[in-house]
Amino acid sequence: MHLYYLREAWRSFRHHQGLAWTAMISLTATLLLCGIFLLLTHNAQSAVRFIGDRREMVVYLRDEIAPEQRDALIARLNELYGSTTFVSREQAWEEFSQQIGDPQLLQAVDQNPLPASLRVRLRPELLNYPAMEQAAKQVSQFPEVEDVRYGGEWVRRLDELQATLARGSLVVGIAVALAILLVIYNTIRLTVMARRREVEIMIRLGASDRFIATPFALEALGQTLVSALAALALLFTLEQFAVQQVVHATFLPPVWIAAFLGGAVLLAWAAAALALARTLRSAGP
Amino acid sequence: MITFEHVSRRYRERLALDAVSWHMDEGECVVFAGPSGAGKTTLLRLITHELAPSSGTVTVGTFRGARLPRAKRALLRRTLGIIYEDFRLLNDRTVFENVALAVRITGHFADAEVVPRTLYALEEVGLQQKQAAYPSELSAGEKQRAAIARAIVNRPAVVLADEPTGALEPASAKEILALLRRIHEEGAALLVVTTRPEVGAELGGRVLRLQDGRIAADEAPARSPYAQPAFGVTPPAATPDPGA
Numbered sequence: 001m002h003l004y005y006l007r008e009a010w011r012s013f014r015h016h017q018g019l020a021w022t023a024m025i026s027l028t029a030t031l032l033l034c035g036i037f038l039l040l041t042h043n044a045q046s047a048v049r050f051i052g053d054r055r056e057m058v059v060y061l062r063d064e065i066a067p068e069q070r071d072a073l074i075a076r077l078n079e080l081y082g083s084t085t086f087v088s089r090e091q092a093w094e095e096f097s098q099q100i101g102d103p104q105l106l107q108a109v110d111q112n113p114l115p116a117s118l119r120v121r122l123r124p125e126l127l128n129y130p131a132m133e134q135a136a137k138q139v140s141q142f143p144e145v146e147d148v149r150y151g152g153e154w155v156r157r158l159d160e161l162q163a164t165l166a167r168g169s170l171v172v173g174i175a176v177a178l179a180i181l182l183v184i185y186n187t188i189r190l191t192v193m194a195r196r197r198e199v200e201i202m203i204r205l206g207a208s209d210r211f212i213a214t215p216f217a218l219e220a221l222g223q224t225l226v227s228a229l230a231a232l233a234l235l236f237t238l239e240q241f242a243v244q245q246v247v248h249a250t251f252l253p254p255v256w257i258a259a260f261l262g263g264a265v266l267l268a269w270a271a272a273a274l275a276l277a278r279t280l281r282s283a284g285p
Numbered sequence: 286m287i288t289f290e291h292v293s294r295r296y297r298e299r300l301a302l303d304a305v306s307w308h309m310d311e312g313e314c315v316v317f318a319g320p321s322g323a324g325k326t327t328l329l330r331l332i333t334h335e336l337a338p339s340s341g342t343v344t345v346g347t348f349r350g351a352r353l354p355r356a357k358r359a360l361l362r363r364t365l366g367i368i369y370e371d372f373r374l375l376n377d378r379t380v381f382e383n384v385a386l387a388v389r390i391t392g393h394f395a396d397a398e399v400v401p402r403t404l405y406a407l408e409e410v411g412l413q414q415k416q417a418a419y420p421s422e423l424s425a426g427e428k429q430r431a432a433i434a435r436a437i438v439n440r441p442a443v444v445l446a447d448e449p450t451g452a453l454e455p456a457s458a459k460e461i462l463a464l465l466r467r468i469h470e471e472g473a474a475l476l477v478v479t480t481r482p483e484v485g486a487e488l489g490g491r492v493l494r495l496q497d498g499r500i501a502a503d504e505a506p507a508r509s510p511y512a513q514p515a516f517g518v519t520p521p522a523a524t525p526d527p528g529a
Contacts, residue, residue: 206362207390285335
């Protein structure tokens with residue numbers, strides 16, 4: 001029986017190729033648009049994550065604190081905020097020298113003005129502007145601490161960028177979902193109308209809705225799957241031959257590809273179920 | 286088997302059936318004869334629940350009610366074998382596929398069982414040689430045979446035929462009537478609606494004459510002109526039966 005449904009779906013596709021190809025081209029275009037946005041989002045998220053991983057809080061220590069006090073503070077910060085590394089005044093100067101690179105400029109500074117500091121790589125749940133701000137306030141209250149820096153402004157901008165990307169993904173996702181629903185819904189309606197006589201005869205012979213609807217639904221799912229694969233192939237080509245020429249970008253990871261294909265098929269199934277429930281009720285006696 | 290109790294059906298102002306009551310037993314052959322507009326097709330569509338009665342009750346087997354739910358309507362139709370004047374074959378499928386469709390629709394048979402059942406039905410109507418042909422390649426008589434094969438392939442308890450010879454020339458019409466009679470003799474109840482008064486006599490069934498939506502006469506079965514019809518063989522030309 002399953003083979004029968006597949007054969008019927010294929011028969012319907014062959015008999016209404018014009019309609020099927022129109023639907024598949026529309027779906028491919030819609031899904032490609034979605035894929036482009038997913039690719040942008042994925043690469044932007046990777047970049048943001050890379051920058052985010054480098055977010056850290058720098059705690060400048062008072063000159064007069066004893067090593068025991070410093071070690072106690074490190075232990076406390078490790079426990080409360082994340083992995084803490086001590087940077088002595090000498091290490092800080094060495095790093096600074098390497099960054100500046102110009103010996104003449106360094107000679108102009110007669111003595112090391114840099115304080116010792118602690119670098120705190122914050123725990124993931126603290127990698128956002130409000131949490132970092134609060135952590136910085138709390139750490140600055142410790143008596144051993146001179147000052148705390150965490151690049152508040154760019155952390156806030158990074159968070160805003162992430163939120164904008166998330167909102168954009170949602171809007172594009174909804175738009176694409178609606179487009180898929182509309183294309184599948186209307187294609188199925190037109191296919192059922194084109195095969196109205198056949199559907200009527202089946203209804204008169206006592207066919208159940210499931211018997212009539214299954215080949216239509218399979219056809220719609222097949223068209224959507226092929227369209228989604230075509231959109232992915234086009235997206236890959238675009239990424240390899242156009243985007244890579246301008247910036248370094250990575251293609252969608254397997255989980256995203258699976259979600260893209262699964263989402264498209266799921267939407268197609270929902271659209272097919274909606275269209276068939278409505279169309280079959282008005283199709284026959 | 287089939288019972289109408291004071292069944293009326295109205296199309297806006299026009300009364301197609303007017304408080305009609307009748308009953309048909311299992312294995313019986315009933316012919317509804319009457320002119321166009323008498324209410325014959327309406328009566329058939331009430332049996333198949335394509336229409337709901339305006340008043341009264343239609344009972345078909347265990348199905349009883351004014352308007353059955355969609356799933357039950359489908360179930361009811363699967364217990365009937367229906368033959369239409371215009372055949373209603375699917376033009377993009379072969380004769381075999383058209384008949385096999387009715388088997389698949391029941392949902393009771395695996396793919397392996399569909400083929401022998403279909404071939405048996407085609408053999409019964411003498412169309413096994415044309416099983417690969419498309420409806421457009423068949424004569425009108427052959428199309429009706431294919432439609433009959435589709436109607437009987439699931440061994441329904443009752444076969445309904447709506448003007449089964451209406452689109453056929455006389456020789457084919459006689460073959461089809463002989464075939465229907467044979468099916469009835471094998472045990473199926475047969476209900477035929479027709480404008481041709483001689484069909485009742487040719488089938489040897491009880492004739493109910495419909496006139497303006499009412500049953501004008503209920504005539505006992507007439508003797509068939511075919512004493513022992515040979516299956517798949519063209520029956521001899523019928524001699525008009527003065528008693529019919």
